Amino acid sequence: MVSSVGNSSGINFVTSVDIKNLDIESAMMLVQSQRAQLLEGQLKTQMEDVSNRNKEIAKLNDLLDKLRTQRPGGTDPEKWGNMGADKAAGREIYAAVKEAGLTMPTGDDEVNEPGTGIYDAKQKTYDTWIEGIKGKIDSLNSTQQLDMIRLQSLTNKRNEAFEIMTNFISKMSKSRESIVGNMR
DSSP states (O other), rough: OOEEEEEEOOEEEOOOHHHHSSSSHHHHHHHHHHHHHHHHHHHHHHHHHHHHHHHHHHHHHHHHHHHHHHHHOOSSSOEEEEEEHHHHHHHHHHHHHHHOOOOOOGGGGHHHHTTTTSSSEHHHHHHHHHHHHHHHHHHHHHHHHHHHHHHHHHHHHHHHHHHHHHHHHHHHHHHHHHHHHHOO
């Protein structure tokens, strides 16, 4: 019986003691199978990372669109503009800006809820936020490109592991057929 040692990802690994008790074919199959399982786990994690980053980029793009829509028109950087069409929309955009980690101005430029009850901000604040979001999106896109390269590499390694395992099974089968044929 082959005992194994588990790790935090739930994948079991054969110890050296276990391999000593196996024939070479079984040991090779076991090691290759575990390699394929490890790569499959890494691939799954990488795909989740890529998916989460895509969601984050989409969220930032949505906020960017909302800020561009709400930004006061004209060239006066001191002009105030509502952050939404109504109180709920203004609060939603305000919360999204804070969640995105953008800087909230203080003093005379402070974002607040004046008499209308809708958050408002100056045009220059909108411009600062828009540039900040663009920077965050660019950074995430760069990271995403690296993630995609890593994902491709893991996919290639996983495919290679399965190919090696398949070739090994094929060679073992041919070898056994040859032995049985020689015995006849």
